[in-house]
Amino acid sequence: GEDVEQSLFLSVREGDSSVINCTYTDSSSTYLYWYKQEPGAGLQLLTYIFSNMDMKQDQRLTVLLNKKDKHLSLRIADTQTGDSAIYFCAESRSGGYNKLIFGAGTRLAVHP
Amino acid sequence: DTEVTQTPKHLVMGMTNKKSLKCEQHMGHRAMYWYKQKAKKPPELMFVYSYEKLSINESVPSRFSPECPNSSLLNLHLHALQPEDSALYLCASSQRTGENTEAFFGQGTRLTVV
Numbered sequence: 137g138e139d140v141e142q143s144l145f146l147s148v149r150e151g152d153s154s155v156i157n158c159t160y161t162d163s164s165s166t167y168l169y170w171y172k173q174e175p176g177a178g179l180q181l182l183t184y185i186f187s188n189m190d191m192k193q194d195q196r197l198t199v200l201l202n203k204k205d206k207h208l209s210l211r212i213a214d215t216q217t218g219d220s221a222i223y224f225c226a227e228s229r230s231g232g233y234n235k236l237i238f239g240a241g242t243r244l245a246v247h248p
Numbered sequence: 249d250t251e252v253t254q255t256p257k258h259l260v261m262g263m264t265n266k267k268s269l270k271c272e273q274h275m276g277h278r279a280m281y282w283y284k285q286k287a288k289k290p291p292e293l294m295f296v297y298s299y300e301k302l303s304i305n306e307s308v309p310s311r312f313s314p315e316c317p318n319s320s321l322l323n324l325h326l327h328a329l330q331p332e333d334s335a336l337y338l339c340a341s342s343q344r345t346g347e348n349t350e351a352f353f354g355q356g357t358r359l360t361v362v
Contacts, residue, residue, distance in 0.1 A: 240289070
């Protein structure tokens with residue numbers, strides 16, 4: 137995950153909004169993804185954004201993309217305890233194959 | 249059905265054993281992947297299969313041998329592994345291999361090499 141960077145830990149109070157940030161390096165990446173991983177489990181695709189979009193909203197999730205700064209964020213509104221997990225951003229590298237390069241993951245802890 | 253099913257969920261094997269990990273999807277996806285995830289690290293790509301042919305091998309040691317018997321199945325054959333190969337092995341599939349396709353992941357096989 138050396139080419140995709142994320143902060144490692146975020147703690148929020150239940151009901152607040154969470155914002156998880158990510159920076160990536162490959163300006164030719166056309167798709168950027170957010171995955172969720174609960175303890176001992178596989179990866180769940182949460183959402184993705186095309187590189188020609190600035191924002192995408194999907195229920196409680198809002199993705200913002202600043203292509204100039206290569207900065208991606210995931211906002212979770214009304215964070216719940218069930219949102220506690222590790223969140224990975226990933227870029228899909230060009231070259232014809234869907235090679236996902238993941239960030240190190242941000243551990244989100246939601247407390248009452 | 250948007251599931252990718254991996255078996256077994258857990259596997260403990262000795263360094264002289266031969267075992268196989270299995271992955272199955274019935275979404276009609278033509279691209280399948282193996283990723284390896286070490287503890288507290290992000291997943292890293294190992295292999296990509298496109299239309300049952302090996303397209304990418306990310307310099308994986310030969311003690312890991314992938315196989316794609318048909319468009320729904322992907323295996324990973326393991327032989328003479330080392331303790332440092334202990335990890336969560338994740339299978340994924342996507343409609344095709346283009347960079348703009350969503351990849352769906354299985355729950356993984358947690359492998360421990362003793």
